[in-house]
Amino acid sequence: MLALCLIVSLNCSLHQARTHVSYELKDDVAVVRLNDPTAKVNTLSLQMQSDLAEVMGEIWSNEAVKSAVFISSKPGCFIAGADINMIQSCQSSEEATRLSQEGQKMIDKIDKSPIPIIAAIHGSCLGGGLEFAIACQYRIATRSKNTVLGTPEVMLGLLPGAGGTQRLPQMVGLPDAFDMMLTGRRIRAEKAKKMGLVQQLVDPLGPGMKPAEERTIEYLEEVAVGVAKGIVDKKVPLTKEKSFKEKLQDRVMGLSLVRRKIYKTVSEKTQKQTRGLYPAPAKIIQSVQAGLEKGREAGYLAESENFGKLVMSQESKALIGLYHGQLACKKNRYGTPEKEVKTLGILGAGLMGTGIAQVSVDKGLITILKDTSEENISRGQDQIYRSLDTKVKRKSMTSFQRDIVMSNLSVQLDSTGFQNADMVVEAVFEDINLKHRVLKEVEEVTPPHCIFATNTSALSIKDIAAASKRPEKVIGMHYFSPVDKMQLLEIVITDETSKDTIAAASSVGIKQGKTVIVVKDCPGFYTNRCSIHVLVELLKMLQEGVGLDRLSDLGTSLGFPMGFPMVVDEVGHDVSLHSSQFMLSSYGSRYGGADTDVLEVLVERGFKGRKSGKGFYLYEKGKNYKKVNHEAVDILKKFPLTAPPSVSSDWDIQHRLMSRTVNEALLCLQEGVLRNPAEGDIGAVFALGFPPCIGGPFRFVDTFGADRLVSTMRRYEEVYGDPFTPCQLLLDYAKDPSKRFYN
Known part of the structure; x- marks a missing residue:
């Protein structure tokens, strides 16, 4: 999400109660804790901004405070970015430009802090969160799989608007900065350290007397406080000695000819990829180039003006609209089902059935994959294993984790285990008589609460449900091929489908990582x-x-x-x-x-x-x-x-x-x-x-x-x-x- 700023001056006195930011002194270190009580993630909302302004004013005016640590109390999130609604409220490009300029001023004060500030990062550190972090004098991150850093503003048709286009190239180099800003790619902690985004990593802790996330945050805080003291005592250097290779790279990047070549190459590549339909990439390149070629002030001005233009663009409005739509479709609007789906049966080990099984076992669902062909079953099982093994080779999963996930899968030619199924998804051939037959067979062996979901792409759900003893438990779950790549799940309901059945199907789809839309039954559905x-x-x-x-x-x-x-x-x-x-x-x-x-x-x-x-x-x-x-x-x-x-x-x-x-x-x-x-x-x-x-x-x-x-x-x-x-x-x-x- 996009970065933004403390609109209120850091030196002003605010009289409202602080709810999102608190701090305590540990010796001469101010530990500042971020925690939005109204949301699952921290964002730079107006309340967060005003609380931060007040806290930083107090810390900087307290001579006893020699350093500060910023840490989130919220599991899995440092700062996820800004409140997008704040950006959408801008009525003109001039207003959005001023918003960006206020953000630049705020982040610049963090950058020029009279005391060292350490960002202790666990969880998502994105957009404004990253811009805030890279303005701090030192950054520590956990090796947790939940810890990711990035500048995803381009995905919303925007650019980093609080100085990110100026600081990021200086910190990680021009090629890596362009890669991050133009793709919105999220960087894991290990790579972030290699790039220079963070200086130190700490390992997450497992569960003990307290939950793992809580223990990890406490440990991260302990390490960060130690580093803060070490910086003040000059035992921990703020910068490391550059290697010969790094010095050589800096000298090469210092050549205007090299930079011009990079600008040209990146511009041509983004133009080819976007066909000029997305203005944000070009504005990012312009802003970076302005800063590197004309100085930081020119860069700030270009960034804020380009930000203002992008906020008012139709492309950004469209992308932000899709973002809001995705968030809504990843929530279960039908409530919590009466019985959680823990065991999932799948009929048919073809392309679709195997794909559905793949996205199910990966999310912890006990999955039974059934087919009448031993060859199909074997091929399906091998496909699921290969997909997981690819993650092992890419080091996004360990072989031990792969084997645990595979233990969620059983493959068979009969209905063993279906007596425990909470839901059965059929992915057999598009033939109404065949679907009627398998539905009747399923109802004979499954418990009364079991939901029957058909993966048909066209046949009427009402017609399929006509063969059921409990039509209120029949629903359509229209997946798209390839299932592991396509984000959408189209859930199809009839007038007889119960609300609890819809809630359960939505819950499964969301757990599988799908963006869920619910449509009424008709020939062809919606898509x-x-x-x-x-x-x-x-x-x-x-x-x-x-x-x-x-x-x-x-x-x-x-x-x-x-x-x-x-x-x-x-x-x-x-x-x-x-x-x-x-x-x-x-x-x-x-x-x-x-x-x-x-x-x-x-x-x-x-x-x-x-x-x-x-x-x-x-x-x-x-x-x-x-x-x-x-x-x-x-x-x-x-x-x-x-x-x-x-x-x-x-x-x-x-x-x-x-x-x-x-x-x-x-x-x-x-x-x-x-x-x-x-x-x-x-x-x-x-x-x-x-x-x-x-x-x-x-x-x-x-x-x-x-x-x-x-x-x-x-x-x-x-x-x-x-x-x-x-x-x-x-x-x-x-x-x-x-x-x-x-x-």
């Missing part, structure tokens, strides 16, 4: 209803003669992670054929436009997409590049469609694809399939690859304008008919310019 529009419109454009490369470039230039034709190759042409036919039969002409017979021919020829090595493109194992499959292009030419020039410009191609998807999203909200716009945007971004810089279909309407979108769609409707007919909700918003999905 597929939107995604099939992209598929059908794309196919129509290909039949109209729009080239693959042109379509691909137009998709990525909008901010989609890959070109549209590649999306179809990734999904699979056979799956696309089945899905488009299913949606056409369910919703009629709204899903029309393309001649899907071409997909049948492609599938018959073996052109199923990446999984078969050939789709619209040809794929070779182990190679990233792709070639156009000219045989597939020739097949497309046999199913020609025509399009007037009036709807065929690059802009029109992009907005034909966008408008169909956006309109369907709004229709889902109109019909009550979606609970709110935020979940719709989260689902679109994390399942469909909708551009984060746009923020999702609902934020797109706010930004683009509902009236403008309606007029655009009417133009397409004249040519193509029903697929571009605006839904009533969109028409309502177009009539009233004051209506917005987000304030």
Whole structure:
């Protein structure tokens, strides 16, 4: 999160009660403890800021205090950043610039403290927390897996706004500073020490008479107080003697020619990666360059002004909106289930079933993976082991921890252990009769409280539940492939699904690390209803003669992670054929436009997409590049469609694809399939690859304008008919310019 600042002067006298910051003297060391009682993490909220101002004023005016230690009393968090709501409250770039400048002044006072200040870091030290820490004269961090340092502001479309763009390059060097600020990457304690972010590490303690976290914080405080005294007594040096290699690197970085080369290389790389859709990376580079080439004051000014511009940018508003949406979707809005899911059964050891098992055992769930094929079971178990062993090789997990996680998994060909299952997830073939059969079999061997979750991507949950003795316990849990990489979980409910069942399914999804949205049962649910529009419109454009490369470039230039034709190759042409036919039969002409017979021919020829090595493109194992499959292009030419020039410009191609998807999203909200716009945007971004810089279909309407979108769609409707007919909700918003999905 972003850094910010004590708005109130450090020397002023505040008369409100301190609730977030306390301190005590240990001999001549002031131990300052941070603890926001209203939240799970510490942020630089207004209350935290005012408390810090008062405490630092008292400490600096007390001649008996020779040094200070800053430490958090909150387990797992030093300072996670600033209160984003404070940033969002800015009404102009000038106001945001002033906010940044106040932060710079505050952090500068810490940097120029008359006494040494030690930051004792356990847990997350991010954004403003890191800017605060690197302004301290000494930093100690625990080796805990929870201790991470970073500048994730770029993920919110912002930059470190309290001097971070100036201090970080001086501390860790230009390449590492750019890497941290431009990627938002989080750094673990061991690497932080090697980089120079911290000077000392301490090992976390295990549980004893007190919980492990509490013992670790007490031990960290003890070490930090000792270091503070050692610094005052000149027994602990504030800086270490640089090695010959480090001195050489400093001399090289002192050459303006070298720095210019770095600026150029980094700028070109970020431009290529972001396609200019995200302004924050360029502003970060500008701010760093200003400071290094023109001096610290010029750097501060560039940082604050760039910060002010970014706060008011549409990209930042979109990314912050997604951040808030993610936080909401990682909380269980349905409360605590009556019975916690501890044992999870999974039916089907294919790609999806194995993936679900993988994210379950990793989070401590006792998992039973069942399949009718010994080969599938063996392959699934091996896949889970390899995924964990990769973590061991990368040193993010020990072999002992890997073996403990694997002990949570049992694989079998029968239903042994299912009598203890709290939930069973079926991931079998998409056939209603098969799903009815396995549901009945499961209910015969599981306890009455056991929940049956189906991983169907299209079949009606109500139809599946029709075969159940307890339909209130049946729910849809739509995972996305690959399960260990895709963040979204779409939970699908019927009118009969009990609130407790929803609470339990949400709890499992959140425990698996998923971002959870809850939607009502309907053909295609929410995500597929939107995604099939992209598929059908794309196919129509290909039949109209729009080239693959042109379509691909137009998709990525909008901010989609890959070109549209590649999306179809990734999904699979056979799956696309089945899905488009299913949606056409369910919703009629709204899903029309393309001649899907071409997909049948492609599938018959073996052109199923990446999984078969050939789709619209040809794929070779182990190679990233792709070639156009000219045989597939020739097949497309046999199913020609025509399009007037009036709807065929690059802009029109992009907005034909966008408008169909956006309109369907709004229709889902109109019909009550979606609970709110935020979940719709989260689902679109994390399942469909909708551009984060746009923020999702609902934020797109706010930004683009509902009236403008309606007029655009009417133009397409004249040519193509029903697929571009605006839904009533969109028409309502177009009539009233004051209506917005987000304030």
